[in-house]
Amino acid sequence: MPELPEVETLCRQLKTILPGEEILRIEILDARLGKIEGLVGRRVEAVKRRGKFLQICISGGLTAELHLRMSGRLFWQKGGVPVFAYSRLVIAFPAGTLILIDPRRFATFTVQPLESTPALVEDPLGGLSAHRLREIARTRRLPVKSFLMDQRLIAGIGNIYACEILFAAGIDPRRPSSGLSPVEWRKVAKMSVAILERAVACRGTTVSDWRDLFGCGGTNQDHLAVYARKGEICRRCGGRIERITQGGRGTWFCPSCQQ
Numbered sequence: 001m002p003e004l005p006e007v008e009t010l011c012r013q014l015k016t017i018l019p020g021e022e023i024l025r026i027e028i029l030d031a032r033l034g035k036i037e038g039l040v041g042r043r044v045e046a047v048k049r050r051g052k053f054l055q056i057c058i059s060g061g062l063t064a065e066l067h068l069r070m071s072g073r074l075f076w077q078k079g080g081v082p083v084f085a086y087s088r089l090v091i092a093f094p095a096g097t098l099i100l101i102d103p104r105r106f107a108t109f110t111v112q113p114l115e116s117t118p119a120l121v122e123d124p125l126g127g128l129s130a131h132r133l134r135e136i137a138r139t140r141r142l143p144v145k146s147f148l149m150d151q152r153l154i155a156g157i158g159n160i161y162a163c164e165i166l167f168a169a170g171i172d173p174r175r176p177s178s179g180l181s182p183v184e185w186r187k188v189a190k191m192s193v194a195i196l197e198r199a200v201a202c203r204g205t206t207v208s209d210w211r212d213l214f215g216c217g218g219t220n221q222d223h224l225a226v227y228a229r230k231g232e233i234c235r236r237c238g239g240r241i242e243r244i245t246q247g248g249r250g251t252w253f254c255p256s257c258q259q
């Protein structure tokens with residue numbers, strides 16, 4: 001599932017291509033996306049990210065908002081009319097074609113007036129306030145890893161980055177989020193930004209099927225300290241990485257480095 005660094009990677013790549021381009025044609029290949037009307041002939045003015053939503057701002061005060069959900073991928077093709085398995089949406093521009101590929105069909109694409117997009121929860125790439133995190137966490141008993149992954153509180157941290165952030169901060173993922181000290185929240189906030197910024201610089205983490213706009217894998221998997229490393233040696237202390245299950249998801253951590 002694309003997390004925040006992957007969506008940011010797509011956003012930065014789209015920014016280099018789409019602004020100024022006219023929408024020539026829209027083909028909806030999956031009726032589940034619903035109707036998409038009124039975009040042909042308009043120009044892209046900007047591309048933005050709001051949490052894990054990609055926003056394409058279009059002339060005339062419209063915003064097309066895309067969420068990739070479980071398995072959505074965006075692919076850019078210069079020239080030609082490409083046919084891919086699981087293509088759900090094709091948008092043609094003079095410079096090329098943008099294709100939404102989505103085997104599980106949960107991705108959404110909606111068009112709305114510019115001003116109607118609601119305000120966002122905390123966006124870690126904008127910098128996280130340790131004080132604010134502690135305020136939100138004060139009354140929550142859920143484990144700190146689940147807290148970081150709650151999309152209603154913080155946008156875009158999924159399983160991979162939650163494990164890596166807590167390792168970098170030296171925090172045991174099982175601890176209740178209400179029990180972290182101000183110093184520990186400062187570490188979590190600082191490491192969240194650092195881990196996610198590195199992942200963006202690496203164009204995401206390719207451990208399964210993530211590909212960027214041009215079909216290339218990311219390189220952040222080379223930097224993973226704990227994720228999917230059960231039984232391997234911790235590079236910090238020489239101990240063994242362990243795996244537990246939390247909320248139905250695997251959690252990898254180092255029991256001696258994370259207290």
Ligand SMILES: [Zn+2]
Nearest residue numbers: 234237254257
């Ligand atoms: Zn360790």
